[in-house]
Amino acid sequence: MLPNFKLQCHFILIFLAALRGDSRYLELQEAADHDPFQLFNANLKRDLAGEQPYRRALRCLDMLSLPGQFTFTADRPQLHCAAFFIGEPEEFITIHYDLVSIDCQGGDFLKVFDGWILKGEKFPSSQDHPLPTTKRYVDFCESGLSRRSTRSSQNVAMIFFRVHEPGNGFTLTVKTDPNLFPCNAISQTPNGRFTLVVPHQHRNCSFSIIYPVAIKISDLTLGHLHGLQLKKPSAGCGGIGDFVELLGGTGLDPSKMMPLADLCYPFHGPAQMKIGCDNTVVRMVSSGKHINRVTFEYRQLEPYELQNADGNSIPEFCLSSL
Amino acid sequence: MRLRLLVSAGVLLVALLPCPPCRALLSRGPVPGARKAPQVPQPLDFLQPQPEQPQQPQPRPVLLRMGEEYFLRLGNLNKSPAARLSPESSPLAGDGGSRPSADQAAANFFRALLQQLQLPRSSLDSRAGPAERGAADARGGHQEALERERRSEEPPISLDLTFHLLREVLEMARAEQLAQQAHSNRKLMEIIGK
Numbered sequence: 001m002l003p004n005f006k007l008q009c010h011f012i013l014i015f016l017a018a019l020r021g022d023s024r025y026l027e028l029q030e031a032a033d034h035d036p037f038q039l040f041n042a043n044l045k046r047d048l049a050g051e052q053p054y055r056r057a058l059r060c061l062d063m064l065s066l067p068g069q070f071t072f073t074a075d076r077p078q079l080h081c082a083a084f085f086i087g088e089p090e091e092f093i094t095i096h097y098d099l100v101s102i103d104c105q106g107g108d109f110l111k112v113f114d115g116w117i118l119k120g121e122k123f124p125s126s127q128d129h130p131l132p133t134t135k136r137y138v139d140f141c142e143s144g145l146s147r148r149s150t151r152s153s154q155n156v157a158m159i160f161f162r163v164h165e166p167g168n169g170f171t172l173t174v175k176t177d178p179n180l181f182p183c184n185a186i187s188q189t190p191n192g193r194f195t196l197v198v199p200h201q202h203r204n205c206s207f208s209i210i211y212p213v214a215i216k217i218s219d220l221t222l223g224h225l226h227g228l229q230l231k232k233p234s235a236g237c238g239g240i241g242d243f244v245e246l247l248g249g250t251g252l253d254p255s256k257m258m259p260l261a262d263l264c265y266p267f268h269g270p271a272q273m274k275i276g277c278d279n280t281v282v283r284m285v286s287s288g289k290h291i292n293r294v295t296f297e298y299r300q301l302e303p304y305e306l307q308n309a310d311g312n313s314i315p316e317f318c319l320s321s322l
Numbered sequence: 323m324r325l326r327l328l329v330s331a332g333v334l335l336v337a338l339l340p341c342p343p344c345r346a347l348l349s350r351g352p353v354p355g356a357r358k359a360p361q362v363p364q365p366l367d368f369l370q371p372q373p374e375q376p377q378q379p380q381p382r383p384v385l386l387r388m389g390e391e392y393f394l395r396l397g398n399l400n401k402s403p404a405a406r407l408s409p410e411s412s413p414l415a416g417d418g419g420s421r422p423s424a425d426q427a428a429a430n431f432f433r434a435l436l437q438q439l440q441l442p443r444s445s446l447d448s449r450a451g452p453a454e455r456g457a458a459d460a461r462g463g464h465q466e467a468l469e470r471e472r473r474s475e476e477p478p479i480s481l482d483l484t485f486h487l488l489r490e491v492l493e494m495a496r497a498e499q500l501a502q503q504a505h506s507n508r509k510l511m512e513i514i515g516k
Contacts, residue, residue: 005326012333054502063491066499082481086492111479118488120480137479160479188496210485210492250485278485 053173058083065188067176069098072161073169079162084116087155089185089194089207091176095157096149097140099171102163104141110161110170112138112150116186117158121253124154124184128204128254128283151177154184186210190300195219195293202288206247206254209280212301216272217282219295220244220263244284244294248277257281263294276306 054068060081064070072081085093095112102108114136116123126133130153138150150157163169181197183205190211198205209215222242243264249257260275286292 008326008330012330016333016336061491063495065492065495066502084488084491084495086495113479117480119482158481160481188492210489 058172064174067174069171069173071099071169071171072163074163074166076166077164079164081161081163083159083161085152085157085159085174086186086188087176089155089187090179090182091155092179093152093155093157094149094175094177095152095159096173096175097145097170098173100140100145101168102140102161102170103165103168106164108141108161108163108165108168110140111159112140113158113160114138114150114152115154115158115184116156116252118252121251121256123156123186123208123252123254124206125253125255128184128206129153130203154186155179155182156186184208187298191298193295193297195295196282196284197291197293198284198286199291200288201286204283204285206281206283208252208254209298210252210278211280212274212276212278212306213280213298214272214274214301214305215246215280215282215296215298216270217244217263217294217296218268218270219293220265220267221291221293222264222266223290223292242284242286242290242292244282244292246273246275247281247283248275248279249281250278252279254281254283274301274305276301 054066056068056070058064058070058072060072060078062070062083063086064083065086070083085095087093100110102110114131115129122129122133122136129136138147159172161170181199181201183198183201183203184207185194186208187194187210190209190213194207196205196207222244241264243262245259245263246261247254247257248260251257257277257279261273263271280298282294282296284292284294
Protein backbone atom coordinates (compact mmCIF):
# COMPACT_ATOMS: atom_id res chain seq x y z
CA MET A 1 0.00 0.00 0.00
CA LEU A 2 1.35 3.41 -0.89
CA PRO A 3 2.46 5.41 2.17
CA ASN A 4 0.32 8.41 1.13
CA PHE A 5 -2.76 6.28 0.87
CA LYS A 6 -1.97 4.71 4.24
CA LEU A 7 -1.76 8.13 5.77
CA GLN A 8 -5.07 9.15 4.24
CA CYS A 9 -6.74 6.02 5.58
CA HIS A 10 -5.43 6.67 9.06
CA PHE A 11 -6.67 10.25 8.88
CA ILE A 12 -10.09 9.13 7.71
CA LEU A 13 -10.36 6.60 10.53
CA ILE A 14 -9.53 9.23 13.12
CA PHE A 15 -12.03 11.61 11.54
CA LEU A 16 -14.75 8.94 11.66
CA ALA A 17 -14.10 8.12 15.28
CA ALA A 18 -14.30 11.79 16.20
CA LEU A 19 -17.57 12.25 14.31
CA ARG A 20 -19.15 9.30 16.09
CA GLY A 21 -18.31 10.87 19.41
CA ASP A 22 -16.67 7.83 20.81
CA SER A 23 -13.54 9.79 21.50
CA ARG A 24 -15.42 11.43 24.37
CA TYR A 25 -15.58 8.13 26.20
CA LEU A 26 -12.42 7.83 28.23
CA GLU A 27 -12.96 5.45 31.05
CA LEU A 28 -10.26 4.38 33.39
CA GLN A 29 -10.14 0.63 33.44
CA GLU A 30 -8.06 -2.13 34.88
CA ALA A 31 -5.44 -3.50 32.52
CA ALA A 32 -7.21 -6.84 32.45
CA ASP A 33 -10.40 -5.16 31.32
CA HIS A 34 -8.75 -3.08 28.70
CA ASP A 35 -10.59 -3.39 25.47
CA PRO A 36 -8.57 -2.20 22.50
CA PHE A 37 -11.75 -1.75 20.46
CA GLN A 38 -13.62 0.18 23.13
CA LEU A 39 -13.66 3.37 21.13
CA PHE A 40 -15.69 1.69 18.45
CA ASN A 41 -18.41 0.57 20.87
CA ALA A 42 -21.66 2.23 19.84
CA ASN A 43 -23.31 1.52 23.19
CA LEU A 44 -21.21 4.16 24.81
CA LYS A 45 -22.65 6.89 22.66
CA ARG A 46 -26.14 5.75 23.52
CA ASP A 47 -25.34 6.20 27.22
CA LEU A 48 -24.64 9.85 26.59
CA ALA A 49 -27.61 10.40 24.31
CA GLY A 50 -30.13 8.33 26.26
CA GLU A 51 -30.80 10.84 29.00
CA GLN A 52 -34.46 11.31 29.78
CA PRO A 53 -35.74 14.82 29.14
CA TYR A 54 -36.25 17.00 32.16
CA ARG A 55 -39.74 16.60 33.54
CA ARG A 56 -41.78 18.26 36.21
CA ALA A 57 -45.27 19.43 37.00
CA LEU A 58 -46.31 22.79 35.64
CA ARG A 59 -47.74 25.27 38.08
CA CYS A 60 -50.65 27.59 37.47
CA LEU A 61 -48.20 30.51 37.46
CA ASP A 62 -44.82 29.42 36.29
CA MET A 63 -41.62 30.44 34.56
CA LEU A 64 -39.53 27.96 32.59
CA SER A 65 -36.05 28.58 31.33
CA LEU A 66 -35.02 25.07 30.36
CA PRO A 67 -36.35 22.53 27.88
CA GLY A 68 -38.25 19.49 29.00
CA GLN A 69 -41.66 18.00 29.43
CA PHE A 70 -44.13 19.74 31.69
CA THR A 71 -47.52 18.53 32.83
CA PHE A 72 -50.29 20.60 34.30
CA THR A 73 -53.08 18.80 36.10
CA ALA A 74 -55.75 20.82 37.81
CA ASP A 75 -56.34 19.77 41.39
CA ARG A 76 -59.16 22.31 41.57
CA PRO A 77 -60.63 24.79 39.10
CA GLN A 78 -57.76 26.93 37.92
CA LEU A 79 -59.12 29.91 36.09
CA HIS A 80 -56.23 32.34 35.79
CA CYS A 81 -53.05 30.62 34.81
CA ALA A 82 -50.05 31.55 32.75
CA ALA A 83 -46.60 30.17 32.21
CA PHE A 84 -43.66 32.14 30.86
CA PHE A 85 -40.94 30.58 28.75
CA ILE A 86 -37.56 32.14 28.26
CA GLY A 87 -34.45 30.83 26.57
CA GLU A 88 -31.05 32.19 25.77
CA PRO A 89 -31.17 35.26 23.52
CA GLU A 90 -29.91 33.18 20.59
CA GLU A 91 -32.64 30.57 20.84
CA PHE A 92 -36.15 30.04 19.59
CA ILE A 93 -38.67 28.25 21.76
CA THR A 94 -40.86 25.47 20.41
CA ILE A 95 -43.90 24.36 22.39
CA HIS A 96 -45.33 21.00 21.43
CA TYR A 97 -48.60 19.64 22.78
CA ASP A 98 -48.08 16.04 23.81
CA LEU A 99 -51.43 15.64 25.46
CA VAL A 100 -54.34 17.99 26.04
CA SER A 101 -57.37 17.15 28.08
CA ILE A 102 -59.44 20.28 28.54
CA ASP A 103 -63.06 21.09 27.99
CA CYS A 104 -63.24 23.98 25.55
CA GLN A 105 -67.02 23.87 25.49
CA GLY A 106 -67.03 24.20 29.24
CA GLY A 107 -64.94 27.34 29.26
CA ASP A 108 -61.42 25.94 29.36
CA PHE A 109 -58.80 27.37 27.10
CA LEU A 110 -55.13 26.95 26.27
CA LYS A 111 -53.38 29.63 24.25
CA VAL A 112 -49.80 30.14 23.24
CA PHE A 113 -48.62 33.70 22.82
CA ASP A 114 -45.59 34.54 20.68
CA GLY A 115 -43.76 36.79 23.08
CA TRP A 116 -44.59 38.04 26.54
CA ILE A 117 -47.52 40.19 27.42
CA LEU A 118 -47.84 41.90 30.75
CA LYS A 119 -50.53 44.39 31.74
CA GLY A 120 -51.52 44.66 28.12
CA GLU A 121 -48.00 45.50 26.99
CA LYS A 122 -46.30 43.13 24.61
CA PHE A 123 -42.73 42.22 23.92
CA PRO A 124 -41.78 42.43 21.12
CA SER A 125 -43.95 45.40 20.37
CA SER A 126 -46.38 45.34 17.48
CA GLN A 127 -43.93 47.41 15.47
CA ASP A 128 -41.08 44.95 15.94
CA HIS A 129 -42.93 41.69 15.48
CA PRO A 130 -43.63 40.15 12.07
CA LEU A 131 -47.15 39.02 13.04
CA PRO A 132 -50.22 41.06 13.98
CA THR A 133 -51.32 40.68 17.59
CA THR A 134 -54.23 38.34 16.89
CA LYS A 135 -51.97 35.99 14.96
CA ARG A 136 -49.55 35.84 17.86
CA TYR A 137 -52.12 33.90 19.87
CA VAL A 138 -52.49 30.25 18.94
CA ASP A 139 -55.66 28.97 20.53
CA PHE A 140 -55.85 25.24 21.05
CA CYS A 141 -59.63 25.39 21.20
CA GLU A 142 -59.70 26.88 17.70
CA SER A 143 -56.85 25.11 15.97
CA GLY A 144 -56.88 21.84 17.87
CA LEU A 145 -54.11 19.41 17.16
CA SER A 146 -53.62 20.78 13.65
CA ARG A 147 -51.18 23.26 15.14
CA ARG A 148 -49.56 20.96 17.55
CA SER A 149 -46.20 22.68 17.60
CA THR A 150 -45.68 26.40 17.85
CA ARG A 151 -42.33 28.05 17.49
CA SER A 152 -41.72 31.49 18.85
CA SER A 153 -40.11 34.28 16.85
CA GLN A 154 -37.70 35.13 19.66
CA ASN A 155 -36.42 33.74 22.95
CA VAL A 156 -39.63 34.31 24.90
CA ALA A 157 -43.12 32.86 24.74
CA MET A 158 -45.95 32.21 27.13
CA ILE A 159 -49.13 30.27 27.52
CA PHE A 160 -52.44 31.19 29.10
CA PHE A 161 -54.74 28.47 30.29
CA ARG A 162 -57.87 27.82 32.25
CA VAL A 163 -59.04 24.42 33.44
CA HIS A 164 -62.31 24.03 35.32
CA GLU A 165 -62.47 20.33 35.93
CA PRO A 166 -60.07 18.79 38.47
CA GLY A 167 -58.08 16.09 36.80
CA ASN A 168 -58.01 17.78 33.44
CA GLY A 169 -54.86 19.34 32.12
CA PHE A 170 -52.20 18.99 29.49
CA THR A 171 -48.63 17.96 28.85
CA LEU A 172 -46.33 19.90 26.67
CA THR A 173 -42.73 19.61 25.57
CA VAL A 174 -40.56 22.67 25.36
CA LYS A 175 -37.53 22.67 23.09
CA THR A 176 -35.09 25.28 21.99
CA ASP A 177 -33.64 25.81 18.54
CA PRO A 178 -30.72 28.00 17.60
CA ASN A 179 -31.37 31.47 16.24
CA LEU A 180 -28.42 32.67 14.22
CA PHE A 181 -29.37 36.33 14.17
CA PRO A 182 -31.54 37.00 17.21
CA CYS A 183 -33.60 40.10 16.63
CA ASN A 184 -35.76 40.48 19.72
CA ALA A 185 -34.72 39.09 23.06
CA ILE A 186 -35.21 39.47 26.77
CA SER A 187 -32.19 38.92 28.96
CA GLN A 188 -32.50 36.20 31.57
CA THR A 189 -29.96 37.88 33.78
CA PRO A 190 -29.36 41.43 35.00
CA ASN A 191 -25.72 41.22 33.98
CA GLY A 192 -24.32 40.22 30.66
CA ARG A 193 -23.00 41.10 27.29
CA PHE A 194 -24.63 40.89 23.90
CA THR A 195 -23.99 41.71 20.28
CA LEU A 196 -27.03 42.55 18.20
CA VAL A 197 -26.46 42.04 14.49
CA VAL A 198 -28.98 42.95 11.81
CA PRO A 199 -27.54 41.89 8.46
CA HIS A 200 -29.26 43.58 5.55
CA GLN A 201 -32.70 43.21 7.07
CA HIS A 202 -35.36 45.85 7.11
CA ARG A 203 -36.54 45.28 10.64
CA ASN A 204 -36.36 46.73 14.10
CA CYS A 205 -34.81 44.66 16.85
CA SER A 206 -34.96 45.13 20.60
CA PHE A 207 -32.96 43.69 23.46
CA SER A 208 -34.77 44.08 26.76
CA ILE A 209 -33.32 43.97 30.27
CA ILE A 210 -35.99 43.99 32.93
CA TYR A 211 -33.73 45.52 35.55
CA PRO A 212 -32.27 48.93 36.25
CA VAL A 213 -28.84 48.70 34.69
CA ALA A 214 -25.70 50.52 33.79
CA ILE A 215 -25.23 49.87 30.11
CA LYS A 216 -21.94 50.26 28.31
CA ILE A 217 -21.96 50.29 24.53
CA SER A 218 -18.55 49.28 23.32
CA ASP A 219 -18.99 49.04 19.59
CA LEU A 220 -21.50 50.37 17.14
CA THR A 221 -21.34 49.71 13.45
CA LEU A 222 -23.93 51.22 11.17
CA GLY A 223 -22.87 50.26 7.71
CA HIS A 224 -20.67 47.79 5.94
CA LEU A 225 -18.37 45.72 8.11
CA HIS A 226 -15.70 45.33 5.50
CA GLY A 227 -14.35 47.98 3.27
CA LEU A 228 -15.25 51.53 3.90
CA GLN A 229 -16.98 52.47 7.07
CA LEU A 230 -19.53 55.15 6.59
CA LYS A 231 -17.74 58.46 6.74
CA LYS A 232 -20.94 60.34 7.24
CA PRO A 233 -23.54 59.25 9.72
CA SER A 234 -26.64 57.53 8.50
CA ALA A 235 -29.29 60.00 7.47
CA GLY A 236 -29.85 61.40 10.91
CA CYS A 237 -31.23 60.23 14.12
CA GLY A 238 -34.69 61.45 14.67
CA GLY A 239 -36.26 58.32 13.33
CA ILE A 240 -34.66 58.29 9.90
CA GLY A 241 -32.07 55.87 8.59
CA ASP A 242 -30.29 53.27 10.67
CA PHE A 243 -29.72 54.03 14.31
CA VAL A 244 -29.71 52.57 17.79
CA GLU A 245 -31.82 53.96 20.59
CA LEU A 246 -31.79 53.40 24.33
CA LEU A 247 -35.22 53.19 25.87
CA GLY A 248 -36.34 53.16 29.46
CA GLY A 249 -39.70 52.62 31.03
CA THR A 250 -41.90 50.79 33.47
CA GLY A 251 -43.62 48.48 31.03
CA LEU A 252 -42.70 45.70 28.68
CA ASP A 253 -43.59 47.32 25.36
CA PRO A 254 -40.62 49.15 23.79
CA SER A 255 -42.96 51.31 21.72
CA LYS A 256 -44.35 52.78 24.94
CA MET A 257 -41.02 53.51 26.53
CA MET A 258 -39.17 56.76 26.72
CA PRO A 259 -36.24 57.19 24.33
CA LEU A 260 -33.25 58.16 26.41
CA ALA A 261 -30.51 58.29 23.81
CA ASP A 262 -30.10 57.98 20.06
CA LEU A 263 -26.93 56.67 18.48
CA CYS A 264 -26.55 57.18 14.77
CA TYR A 265 -22.78 57.52 14.47
CA PRO A 266 -20.62 54.41 14.29
CA PHE A 267 -18.06 54.40 17.07
CA HIS A 268 -15.70 52.21 19.00
CA GLY A 269 -14.97 52.60 22.64
CA PRO A 270 -17.30 52.45 25.56
CA ALA A 271 -20.14 54.83 26.13
CA GLN A 272 -21.85 54.23 29.45
CA MET A 273 -25.23 55.22 30.73
CA LYS A 274 -27.08 54.35 33.91
CA ILE A 275 -30.78 53.79 33.46
CA GLY A 276 -32.74 53.41 36.66
CA CYS A 277 -35.88 52.08 35.00
CA ASP A 278 -37.69 48.80 35.51
CA ASN A 279 -37.02 47.96 31.89
CA THR A 280 -34.12 49.01 29.69
CA VAL A 281 -34.16 48.34 25.97
CA VAL A 282 -31.49 48.64 23.32
CA ARG A 283 -33.32 48.96 20.04
CA MET A 284 -31.80 48.94 16.58
CA VAL A 285 -33.68 50.39 13.65
CA SER A 286 -32.41 49.05 10.34
CA SER A 287 -33.34 49.98 6.81
CA GLY A 288 -31.93 46.81 5.30
CA LYS A 289 -29.29 48.65 3.31
CA HIS A 290 -26.47 47.91 5.73
CA ILE A 291 -25.12 45.35 8.14
CA ASN A 292 -25.61 46.90 11.56
CA ARG A 293 -24.06 45.72 14.75
CA VAL A 294 -23.99 46.93 18.31
CA THR A 295 -22.14 45.36 21.23
CA PHE A 296 -22.98 46.27 24.76
CA GLU A 297 -22.48 45.13 28.33
CA TYR A 298 -24.85 45.68 31.18
CA ARG A 299 -24.81 45.25 34.92
CA GLN A 300 -27.50 45.69 37.50
CA LEU A 301 -27.47 48.96 39.37
CA GLU A 302 -26.83 48.74 43.08
CA PRO A 303 -29.43 50.25 45.42
CA TYR A 304 -27.15 53.17 46.31
CA GLU A 305 -26.74 53.94 42.61
CA LEU A 306 -30.48 54.17 42.23
CA GLN A 307 -30.64 56.80 44.92
CA ASN A 308 -27.77 59.01 43.83
CA ALA A 309 -27.95 60.89 40.57
CA ASP A 310 -24.50 61.38 39.17
CA GLY A 311 -22.88 62.07 35.87
CA ASN A 312 -24.36 60.25 32.95
CA SER A 313 -27.50 58.85 34.49
CA ILE A 314 -31.17 59.39 33.92
CA PRO A 315 -32.81 58.46 37.17
CA GLU A 316 -35.49 61.09 37.36
CA PHE A 317 -37.79 59.61 34.78
CA CYS A 318 -37.96 56.15 36.28
CA LEU A 319 -37.23 56.58 39.98
CA SER A 320 -40.75 57.71 40.67
CA SER A 321 -41.99 54.24 39.81
CA LEU A 322 -39.51 52.37 42.00
CA MET B 323 -5.86 6.31 -7.99
CA ARG B 324 -9.42 5.39 -8.81
CA LEU B 325 -9.59 3.18 -5.76
CA ARG B 326 -8.38 6.02 -3.59
CA LEU B 327 -11.00 8.36 -4.98
CA LEU B 328 -13.75 5.82 -4.45
CA VAL B 329 -12.71 5.12 -0.88
CA SER B 330 -12.50 8.82 -0.05
CA ALA B 331 -15.87 9.52 -1.62
CA GLY B 332 -17.48 6.62 0.20
CA VAL B 333 -16.08 7.71 3.52
CA LEU B 334 -17.26 11.29 3.03
CA LEU B 335 -20.74 10.11 2.16
CA VAL B 336 -20.95 7.98 5.29
CA ALA B 337 -19.61 10.75 7.45
CA LEU B 338 -21.93 13.43 6.14
CA LEU B 339 -25.13 11.41 5.92
CA PRO B 340 -27.54 12.78 8.55
CA CYS B 341 -28.47 10.18 11.12
CA PRO B 342 -31.95 10.34 12.52
CA PRO B 343 -31.82 10.72 16.26
CA CYS B 344 -32.82 7.70 18.25
CA ARG B 345 -35.40 8.88 20.72
CA ALA B 346 -38.10 7.01 22.52
CA LEU B 347 -41.56 8.02 21.38
CA LEU B 348 -43.79 9.31 24.06
CA SER B 349 -46.77 7.11 24.42
CA ARG B 350 -50.08 8.76 24.86
CA GLY B 351 -52.11 7.95 27.80
CA PRO B 352 -54.49 9.58 30.15
CA VAL B 353 -53.38 12.81 31.76
CA PRO B 354 -51.68 12.01 35.05
CA GLY B 355 -54.15 12.21 37.85
CA ALA B 356 -57.10 12.23 35.50
CA ARG B 357 -60.15 10.46 36.75
CA LYS B 358 -61.22 7.37 34.94
CA ALA B 359 -64.87 8.38 34.89
CA PRO B 360 -66.35 8.12 31.41
CA GLN B 361 -67.51 11.72 31.31
CA VAL B 362 -63.91 12.96 31.41
CA PRO B 363 -63.03 13.68 27.78
CA GLN B 364 -60.12 11.67 26.41
CA PRO B 365 -57.42 13.77 24.76
CA LEU B 366 -57.91 12.41 21.25
CA ASP B 367 -61.66 12.38 21.53
CA PHE B 368 -61.50 16.02 22.27
CA LEU B 369 -62.43 17.18 18.81
CA GLN B 370 -65.22 14.67 18.37
CA PRO B 371 -68.72 15.32 19.57
CA GLN B 372 -69.40 13.94 22.98
CA PRO B 373 -71.53 10.75 22.80
CA GLU B 374 -73.70 11.81 25.65
CA GLN B 375 -73.72 14.46 28.22
CA PRO B 376 -74.90 13.64 31.68
CA GLN B 377 -76.44 17.05 32.16
CA GLN B 378 -77.42 20.00 30.08
CA PRO B 379 -74.41 22.06 29.10
CA GLN B 380 -74.01 25.06 31.29
CA PRO B 381 -74.29 28.42 29.56
CA ARG B 382 -70.87 29.34 28.37
CA PRO B 383 -69.03 31.66 30.67
CA VAL B 384 -69.07 35.21 29.49
CA LEU B 385 -65.30 35.27 29.37
CA LEU B 386 -65.15 32.51 26.76
CA ARG B 387 -67.88 34.19 24.73
CA MET B 388 -65.87 37.33 24.66
CA GLY B 389 -62.84 35.41 23.57
CA GLU B 390 -59.72 37.42 23.86
CA GLU B 391 -61.38 40.63 24.91
CA TYR B 392 -60.52 40.67 28.53
CA PHE B 393 -57.55 41.07 30.75
CA LEU B 394 -56.74 38.38 33.19
CA ARG B 395 -56.88 40.88 36.00
CA LEU B 396 -55.22 39.17 38.87
CA GLY B 397 -54.88 42.12 41.16
CA ASN B 398 -52.04 44.37 42.23
CA LEU B 399 -49.47 43.19 44.62
CA ASN B 400 -47.88 45.65 46.95
CA LYS B 401 -45.58 43.22 48.64
CA SER B 402 -43.75 40.13 47.57
CA PRO B 403 -44.47 36.74 49.06
CA ALA B 404 -42.20 35.68 51.89
CA ALA B 405 -40.95 32.39 50.47
CA ARG B 406 -37.76 32.50 48.46
CA LEU B 407 -35.97 29.79 46.66
CA SER B 408 -32.25 29.60 47.25
CA PRO B 409 -30.28 27.76 44.60
CA GLU B 410 -28.99 24.39 45.67
CA SER B 411 -26.48 22.11 44.10
CA SER B 412 -28.39 18.88 44.50
CA PRO B 413 -30.07 17.51 41.39
CA LEU B 414 -33.62 18.27 40.46
CA ALA B 415 -36.48 15.83 40.45
CA GLY B 416 -35.51 14.60 37.02
CA ASP B 417 -34.15 11.44 38.55
CA GLY B 418 -36.44 10.77 41.40
CA GLY B 419 -37.25 13.90 43.35
CA SER B 420 -34.18 14.30 45.45
CA ARG B 421 -34.86 18.02 46.08
CA PRO B 422 -38.07 18.05 47.99
CA SER B 423 -37.14 21.14 50.01
CA ALA B 424 -36.33 23.36 47.01
CA ASP B 425 -39.38 22.23 45.05
CA GLN B 426 -41.55 22.63 48.12
CA ALA B 427 -40.26 26.15 48.65
CA ALA B 428 -40.97 26.99 45.01
CA ALA B 429 -44.44 25.45 45.25
CA ASN B 430 -45.13 27.43 48.42
CA PHE B 431 -44.00 30.61 46.75
CA PHE B 432 -46.25 30.13 43.76
CA ARG B 433 -49.18 29.04 45.92
CA ALA B 434 -48.85 32.18 48.01
CA LEU B 435 -48.46 34.26 44.88
CA LEU B 436 -51.56 32.81 43.30
CA GLN B 437 -53.61 33.30 46.43
CA GLN B 438 -52.75 36.95 46.41
CA LEU B 439 -53.29 37.30 42.69
CA GLN B 440 -56.56 35.47 42.22
CA LEU B 441 -59.79 37.38 42.29
CA PRO B 442 -63.19 35.76 42.73
CA ARG B 443 -64.56 34.60 39.41
CA SER B 444 -67.73 36.68 39.81
CA SER B 445 -65.72 39.90 39.74
CA LEU B 446 -64.13 38.89 36.47
CA ASP B 447 -67.51 37.93 35.02
CA SER B 448 -68.92 41.28 35.99
CA ARG B 449 -66.35 42.94 33.79
CA ALA B 450 -68.19 41.65 30.76
CA GLY B 451 -70.78 44.14 29.58
CA PRO B 452 -74.33 42.92 30.07
CA ALA B 453 -75.21 44.34 26.67
CA GLU B 454 -72.65 42.18 24.98
CA ARG B 455 -73.85 39.18 26.94
CA GLY B 456 -77.39 39.66 25.70
CA ALA B 457 -76.25 40.31 22.15
CA ALA B 458 -74.16 37.15 22.08
CA ASP B 459 -77.12 35.10 23.21
CA ALA B 460 -79.27 36.45 20.43
CA ARG B 461 -76.89 35.90 17.53
CA GLY B 462 -76.80 32.10 17.33
CA GLY B 463 -75.09 30.88 14.20
CA HIS B 464 -73.39 34.16 13.26
CA GLN B 465 -72.05 34.53 16.75
CA GLU B 466 -68.65 33.07 16.10
CA ALA B 467 -67.80 35.17 13.08
CA LEU B 468 -68.90 38.36 14.73
CA GLU B 469 -67.06 37.49 17.89
CA ARG B 470 -63.87 36.95 15.97
CA GLU B 471 -64.17 40.33 14.42
CA ARG B 472 -64.84 41.91 17.76
CA ARG B 473 -62.01 39.98 19.33
CA SER B 474 -59.50 41.39 16.91
CA GLU B 475 -60.35 44.91 18.00
CA GLU B 476 -60.25 44.30 21.72
CA PRO B 477 -57.28 44.23 24.05
CA PRO B 478 -55.50 40.88 24.12
CA ILE B 479 -55.32 38.40 26.95
CA SER B 480 -52.72 39.58 29.39
CA LEU B 481 -51.40 39.05 32.87
CA ASP B 482 -51.31 41.68 35.56
CA LEU B 483 -47.97 40.97 37.15
CA THR B 484 -45.50 43.48 38.50
CA PHE B 485 -41.91 43.58 37.33
CA HIS B 486 -40.79 42.74 40.82
CA LEU B 487 -42.70 39.45 40.76
CA LEU B 488 -41.61 38.77 37.22
CA ARG B 489 -38.00 39.05 38.33
CA GLU B 490 -38.66 36.78 41.29
CA VAL B 491 -40.06 34.01 39.13
CA LEU B 492 -37.32 34.56 36.57
CA GLU B 493 -34.65 34.12 39.22
CA MET B 494 -36.33 30.97 40.43
CA ALA B 495 -36.36 29.64 36.91
CA ARG B 496 -32.68 30.46 36.55
CA ALA B 497 -31.89 28.64 39.77
CA GLU B 498 -33.76 25.62 38.48
CA GLN B 499 -31.86 25.76 35.21
CA LEU B 500 -28.50 25.99 36.95
CA ALA B 501 -29.35 23.09 39.22
CA GLN B 502 -30.34 20.98 36.24
CA GLN B 503 -27.16 21.97 34.43
CA ALA B 504 -25.12 20.92 37.47
CA HIS B 505 -26.94 17.60 37.49
CA SER B 506 -26.23 17.05 33.80
CA ASN B 507 -22.59 17.96 34.25
CA ARG B 508 -22.23 15.48 37.07
CA LYS B 509 -23.81 12.75 34.97
CA LEU B 510 -21.45 13.55 32.12
CA MET B 511 -18.45 13.41 34.42
CA GLU B 512 -19.57 10.05 35.74
CA ILE B 513 -19.72 8.69 32.21
CA ILE B 514 -16.53 10.08 30.79
CA GLY B 515 -14.51 9.84 33.95
CA LYS B 516 -12.81 12.42 36.09
